[in-house]
Amino acid sequence: MKLYDLELSGNCYKVRLFAALANIELEIVPVDFMAGEHKSSVMLALNPFGQLPVLEHGEVVLRDSQAMLVYLARLYDLESWLPSDPQQMAEVQQWLSTAANEIQHGPNVARLVDKFGFEFDKPTALDISAGILTLLNDHLAEHDWLALGHPTIADCAVMPYVAIAPEGGISLDDYPHILAWIDRIKQLPGFIGMPGQV
Ligand SMILES: N[C@@H](CCC(=O)N[C@@H](CS)C(=O)NCC(=O)O)C(=O)O
Known part of the structure; x- marks a missing residue:
């Protein structure tokens, strides 16, 4: 599972933090934000909003850090982190x-x-x-x-x-x-x- 990432981004950190706490392995793919790589055609194909982070898991491609936390918690059935009740x-x-x-x-x-x-x-x-x-x-x-x-x-x-x-x-x-x-x-x-x- 790939996280297109920027070290100084709090939004990217949310996902890195949760993955670390929940022991979920992520492949971190650094994106050169200062050079505008997040607006490249490759990145815009993954996220038309032109923002980081982006999470890619097989066919699933997600934008928005909150959505990624939900995805990871439910994917791994982590009830205490996000209950289904x-x-x-x-x-x-x-x-x-x-x-x-x-x-x-x-x-x-x-x-x-x-x-x-x-x-x-x-x-x-x-x-x-x-x-x-x-x-x-x-x-x-x-x-x-x-x-x-x-x-x-x-x-x-x-x-x-x-x-x-x-x-x-x-x-x-x-x-x-x-x-x-x-x-x-x-x-x-x-x-x-x-x-x-x-
Ligand atoms: N709702 C998004 C916001 C993402 C966001 O604003 N990312 C910033 C970096 S922290 C970005 O890529 N900004 C570039 C832009 O908006 O053009 C999330 O929670 O992930």
């Missing part, structure tokens, strides 16, 4: 949507501006970040994990861009429950990190 599955899914929305438009965008020089709206990204980080911190004051009382793919989806938020000028010092949660994830067997992580 409707209510429990939906509780995990709520957080996958948060990863693709508030986290992507908040801490991710702020980092794209500061670290990579993108001309996005940083004040709006900081507002979104303050809202979602406060909400997360409050949630984690009462819960060790985002959903179901144990690690799930929700934690793998949400943590990456939160843990590298300081690269977008967002300190996590005011969010002690988030920092404690990141530490709990780091203690999981098989954990791997990414550059820039707190």
Whole structure:
């Protein structure tokens, strides 16, 4: 199974992290993002959105890191990471949507501006970040994990861009429950990190 990958991408890291925690073997295929390889005809044939990561498993080709976490968890029948019970599955899914929305438009965008020089709206990204980080911190004051009382793919989806938020000028010092949660994830067997992580 191939993961077309960029080391500095939090979206790619979500998939690498889950695969490491769940002991799933991936063939990592580095893509030269700075040279625009993700927009090459070969890559666009795999993902017309022109984005990384891309997961290729035989005939199955997927874009979107959240979708990849779902695919891997269900492919290997990893009930504790993504239960098939409707209510429990939906509780995990709520957080996958948060990863693709508030986290992507908040801490991710702020980092794209500061670290990579993108001309996005940083004040709006900081507002979104303050809202979602406060909400997360409050949630984690009462819960060790985002959903179901144990690690799930929700934690793998949400943590990456939160843990590298300081690269977008967002300190996590005011969010002690988030920092404690990141530490709990780091203690999981098989954990791997990414550059820039707190
Ligand atoms: N929803 C996608 C977003 C993927 C994404 O934005 N990838 C970035 C790298 S982290 C990218 O390839 N950006 C290039 C572009 O959008 O043109 C996911 O979760 O995988």
